[in-house]
Amino acid sequence: MEASQQEFLQHLLNGVTLGSIYALIALGYTMVYGILQLINFAHSEVYMMGAFAAYYTGRTLQLDQSPGILSFLILLIAAIVACSVLGLTIERLAYRPLRKAPKLNILITAIGVSLLLQYSAQVIFGAEPKLFPEVIADRTLFTVAEVEVRTLDITIFLVGTLAMGGLHFLIHQTRLGMAMRAVSVNGPVASLMGINVDRIIMWTFVVGSSLAAVGSVLVGLKYPKIDPLMGMLIGIKAFVAAVLGGIGSLPGAMLGGIFLGLSEEMVVAYLSSTYRDALAFGILIVVLLFRPAGLMGTPVKEKV
Amino acid sequence: MTDQRARGLFYRSLPSPFLATVALVLVGLIIENSTNAYTQDVVLWIFTNIILAVSLNLVSGFTGQFSLGHAGFMAVGAYLSAWCSLRPEFQALPDPLRFTLLPAIGGLGAAAAGYIVGLPSLRLRGDYLAIVTLGFGEIIRVTLLNTEAVGGARGLNRIPATEGWLEIGLSPYLAQFSIASFWTVLTITALWRIVHSQKGRIFLSVREDEIAAEAMGVNVTQAKVRAFVISAFFAGVGGSLFAHSVKYLSPATFSFTKSVDIIIMIVLGGMGSFTGSVIAAIFITLIPEFVLRPVQEITKVDLRMVIYSLILILFMIMRPAGLLGTREWNDFAWVKRLQLILSRLLNREAKDDSSNTPSPSEVS
Numbered sequence: 001m002e003a004s005q006q007e008f009l010q011h012l013l014n015g016v017t018l019g020s021i022y023a024l025i026a027l028g029y030t031m032v033y034g035i036l037q038l039i040n041f042a043h044s045e046v047y048m049m050g051a052f053a054a055y056y057t058g059r060t061l062q063l064d065q066s067p068g069i070l071s072f073l074i075l076l077i078a079a080i081v082a083c084s085v086l087g088l089t090i091e092r093l094a095y096r097p098l099r100k101a102p103k104l105n106i107l108i109t110a111i112g113v114s115l116l117l118q119y120s121a122q123v124i125f126g127a128e129p130k131l132f133p134e135v136i137a138d139r140t141l142f143t144v145a146e147v148e149v150r151t152l153d154i155t156i157f158l159v160g161t162l163a164m165g166g167l168h169f170l171i172h173q174t175r176l177g178m179a180m181r182a183v184s185v186n187g188p189v190a191s192l193m194g195i196n197v198d199r200i201i202m203w204t205f206v207v208g209s210s211l212a213a214v215g216s217v218l219v220g221l222k223y224p225k226i227d228p229l230m231g232m233l234i235g236i237k238a239f240v241a242a243v244l245g246g247i248g249s250l251p252g253a254m255l256g257g258i259f260l261g262l263s264e265e266m267v268v269a270y271l272s273s274t275y276r277d278a279l280a281f282g283i284l285i286v287v288l289l290f291r292p293a294g295l296m297g298t299p300v301k302e303k304v
Numbered sequence: 305m306t307d308q309r310a311r312g313l314f315y316r317s318l319p320s321p322f323l324a325t326v327a328l329v330l331v332g333l334i335i336e337n338s339t340n341a342y343t344q345d346v347v348l349w350i351f352t353n354i355i356l357a358v359s360l361n362l363v364s365g366f367t368g369q370f371s372l373g374h375a376g377f378m379a380v381g382a383y384l385s386a387w388c389s390l391r392p393e394f395q396a397l398p399d400p401l402r403f404t405l406l407p408a409i410g411g412l413g414a415a416a417a418g419y420i421v422g423l424p425s426l427r428l429r430g431d432y433l434a435i436v437t438l439g440f441g442e443i444i445r446v447t448l449l450n451t452e453a454v455g456g457a458r459g460l461n462r463i464p465a466t467e468g469w470l471e472i473g474l475s476p477y478l479a480q481f482s483i484a485s486f487w488t489v490l491t492i493t494a495l496w497r498i499v500h501s502q503k504g505r506i507f508l509s510v511r512e513d514e515i516a517a518e519a520m521g522v523n524v525t526q527a528k529v530r531a532f533v534i535s536a537f538f539a540g541v542g543g544s545l546f547a548h549s550v551k552y553l554s555p556a557t558f559s560f561t562k563s564v565d566i567i568i569m570i571v572l573g574g575m576g577s578f579t580g581s582v583i584a585a586i587f588i589t590l591i592p593e594f595v596l597r598p599v600q601e602i603t604k605v606d607l608r609m610v611i612y613s614l615i616l617i618l619f620m621i622m623r624p625a626g627l628l629g630t631r632e633w634n635d636f637a638w639v640k641r642l643q644l645i646l647s648r649l650l651n652r653e654a655k656d657d658s659s660n661t662p663s664p665s666e667v668s
Contacts (some may be wrong), residue, residue, distance in 0.1 A: 039431050097621045103430055104370055108571055109620040111564060115613035123605045232560075236438070243435065278446035281439030288436055289424050 009147045011269045012262070017153045017222070019261020020160035024215035025238035026245070026253040027167060028208030034184040034248035035204050037103065041110040042090050044235020045117035046083050046209045050216035051132065051226045052125055053082030058133030071135040072155075072217075079213035086117075087209030088202060096198070114235075121228035129227040132220035156218045163214045164254055167207065171250060176203060184248065233277065237264075240284045246294025255295060321493040328485035329478070336477050344477055348549040350589045351484035352542045355491045357569040357581040359538035362495055364567070365575035365630075366504070367531040368511030369426065370434045373441030374539055374566050379558035380417045380444060381410030381540025382547040383454050386463045389548070400474070403466040404483050407544040414540025415533050417444065422532035426525055429514075441563055449555040459554030463547055484545050491538045496578060498534065507531050511576075568616055574626030579633040584626075588612075 025047055032040040057078035058064060063071040094113050098106045138152045171177035182190040183200045191197045219234070220226055241260045245252025260280060267279050287294065335347055360374045385406045388394050394402060425436040454460050468479040498504045506527045509517040518524050547553055569588050573580030592608045600606055619626065633639055 037431075039435065094617055094621070098624075101620075101624060105620050105624045107370065107431065107434065108567065109617055111567070112613045112616035112620065115564065115609055116617065119606075119609035119613065123607065123610060236442075239435065240439075243432075274450050275446060278443045281443050284439050285425070285436055288428060288432060292428065292432065 006146045007269075009145065011265050013147060013149070013153060015262035015265035016258060017156050017261070018265060019258035020157060020164075021215050021218055021222075021257075022234070022238050022241045022261050023254045023257025024160055024163060024211050024218070025234065026241040026257045027164070027250060028212045029239050030242040030245070030247050030250060030253040031180075031204050031208045033242070035180065035187070035201060036095070036106075038095070038106050039110060039239065040208075041107075041235075042094075042113040042117060043208065043212060044231035044238070045114050045121070046086050046090070046231075047212040047216045047235065048121060048226075048228060048231035049086050049117065050079040050083040050209075050213035051220045051230065052121065052130075052228075053213075054079040054217050054220060055130055055132055055226060058135065063135050064133035067135045067137055071133075072221075075133070075135060075220075076159075076214060076217050079217050080210045083209040083213035083216075084206045087205040091202060091205045096201075118228055118232070125228055127228060129225040132224040132226050134221070134224065136221055138221075152222055156222060159214060159218060163211055167211065167250065170207065176200075180204060237280045240280045243284060243294055244287050246296040249294070249296045252294055252296035259295075321489050325482075325485050325489045328489065329482050332478055332481035332485065336475065336481070344481075345549065346589065346593045348480060348484055348545070350586055351488045352546045352549070353566075353569065353585040353589050354488050354582050355538055355542035355545065356566045357573065357585040358492055358495055358578055359535045359542065360566050361570045361573075361575065361578060361581045362499070362507070362538075363531050363535040365570055365577065365581075366499055366511060367507040367528060369528055369531070370430065371437040371532075371535075372434050372560070372563050372567070373421070373437035373439075373444075374535075375558040375560070375562035376421075376437075376441030376444035377414040377418055377536040377539035378543035378546065378562070379448060379555070380536075381407070381414040381543030382553055382558075383448060383460065383543075384413035384540070385410035385544030386460050386547040386553055387454055389464050399467050400469050400479055400483075403479070403548060404486065406548065407483075407487050407541040410544030410547075411537040411540035414543065415537035418533045418536025418539075419529065422529045422536075426528040426532060438560060438563070441558075441560065445555050445558050448558075454553075457555065459552060459556075460547075461552055463551045463553065465548045465551055480549055484549070487541050487545060491541065492578060492582070495534070495538070499578075503530075568612055570626075571616065572619060572626055574628035574630060576630035577626070577628040577632055579631070580626055580628035583628075 025043070028043045028046075029040060032038060032043070054075040058071075058075055061071075061074065063074060090113055094109050095106060098109055136151055136155055138150055140148045141151050141154055142149055169177075171180060179190070179195045179200050180203070182193065182195055183197055187197050190200075219230075237260060238257065241256035242253045243256070244259060245254070245256030247253075260283065263283065264276060264279060268276050332347075335344060339347075356374065356378060360371065363369050363371050388409055389402070389406055394406075397405070421437070421440045425433060425440070428436055448454060449457050466476060466479045466483065468474045468476040474482070499507065506517070506522050507530075509520070509522055510524055510527050510531075514524055517527075565588070569584040570581050572588070573582070573584030596608045596611070600608075634643070
């Protein structure tokens with residue numbers, strides 16, 4: 001096999017890995033947007049806090065000395081619990097009082113919460129990067145067609161797929177998921193049908209934050225340096241992925257994430273790495289101009 | 305209104321901006337002689353921030369379009385102006401005149417950028433517009449980061465600043481201060497007059513109800529693009545003043561955080577109130593330098609943004625309209641009473657005075 005082709009396959013694999021992380025975080029944005037029509041800017045900071053929760057848990061229990069699946073699960077659970085609690089708190093304290101306020105005010109509040117968490121984290125944790133505990137050794141698992149498949153890539157892909165599959169099951173097979181879908185279609189009518197809308201919104205934040213927590217642990221393993229500003233860029237990109245797929249649509253968020261991860265990896269590999277961060281916005285602008293509802297979203301007609 | 309009367313009103317309205325500039329220059333004279341260099345620099349930043357806040361308010365407060373990319377336009381103005389000032393062709397002009405004109409060049413560049421950004425993206429609404437303007441702001445920043453002609457990631461060093469006009473006793477600082485006050489007064493006057501004109505009412509109508517405005521025959525997209533371009537022009541002016549007072553530019557300065565800084569100013573001051581923006585810009589520039597910095601020296605942690613974001617959230621929950629809401633300085637009863645007393649003292653008719661400045665609250 002040619003070297004260039006092998007390289008291409010390697011980039012493809014990396015792109016999918018990166019993309020599934022974007023997808024996990026994008027799901028949180030798209031779920032909250034589907035129900036509240038709010039860009040939850042604080043979502044990226046929930047993700048950052050998840051990484052720090054896992055880091056401190058790992059350090060306290062000294063998990064990097066006993067790597068393995070069990071340690072990984074402990075980190076995952078710690079991050080999920082921390083993120084869920086944080087997501088709930090944000091919803092309860094910052095967003096709920098503004099439920100009936102103009103959308104712009106809620107958007108500004110979301111930016112405020114995001115800044116608050118970011119800078120509080122800098123004060124509490126310090127601005128210097130920390131080394132995430134290495135609970136899964138990164139080694140080559142097997143080689144297919146001269147492409148190295150590493151343990152971490154497999155872990156990220158498996159865990160990501162599992163989380164998204166779980167979400168799909170939750171949304172389509174459970175009563176809670178049905179209620180979530182009902183609220184996202186029409187909140188006031190759903191509440192007439194006996195659904196406690198506030199409780200569904202709380203659950204949405206819990207589920208979305210948990211997905212961000214899973215994403216944060218996976219990123220921590222793959223790129224072990226974590227710092228309080230880590231959420232900013234990845235958060236914006238995940239949001240772009242959500243818009244790309246059609247905000248409010250769950251399969252759209254997954255597709256958008258993978259698409260963005262792949263195109264970023266390819267641009268870095270074959271064009272130029274300096275424009276990497278501008279690429280996401282370029283894609284976003286093009287999509288919004290030509291297909292404002294995203295790839296898989298349904299256009300909404302405006303009613304007077 | 306006949307042309308002649310309109311012209312008469314226009315000439316009669318000229319003395320107050322002129323007097324305001326003169327008064328500001330006198331304040332500059334006091335500041336120069338009574339404070340240290342650091343305080344003097346902070347005072348210059350106030351002018352930049354006032355211009356940025358007031359210009360963003362035109363788009364967000366008066367036209368109702370939420371933009372998260374104001375720092376991008378500021379960056380265009382700052383870089384263009386700095387780059388021009390380094391060119392030999394520009395050295396031909398005499399010093400104070402050159403630095404008075406540079407903000408206009410920066411502003412024109414930023415306005416062009418605003419037109420390019422605004423034309424496609426202003427068809428979008430609300431959240432989407434916010435995120436697209438954020439995207440454009442970032443793209444401008446990344447482009448600057450990759451443009452070697454303006455220093456790339458290293459930034460642009462040793463930007464020339466005015467050397468004053470020593471023959472008439474104008475020191476470099478006072479000259480820069482005068483240029484900044486001139487442009488600040490010009491910005492506020494221009495935007496104020498735009499908003500209170502017939503064309504300005506179109507902006508307000510877009511903010512209040514886009515669909516109703518469209519039904520009344522307003523070209524909504526055109527109105528938005530106009531507001532956007534005007535706002536970008538003044539953001540560029542602010543950027544240019546920033547460049548020549550700080551004398552060093554780096555793409556990192558113009559990140560998303562800078563845009564948020566400006567948003568904090570207009571939100572706290574009140575969206576749709578120029579007076580509020582000016583007050584908020586002054587306080588938000590002064591507080592971190594003179595209150596939070598000493599605190600930081602004691603506690604060793606930088607709490608500036610923590611406090612800002614908390615204030616932002618609390619304001620949104622408890623006082624979403626900001627300090628002044630959409631009221632301007634002359635909407636307050638005590639100001640009106642003062643104006644009445646003043647005009648009686650000056651033996652002018654009070655009725656005439658109040659009819660010159662209709663307030664935006666009368667519109668909504």
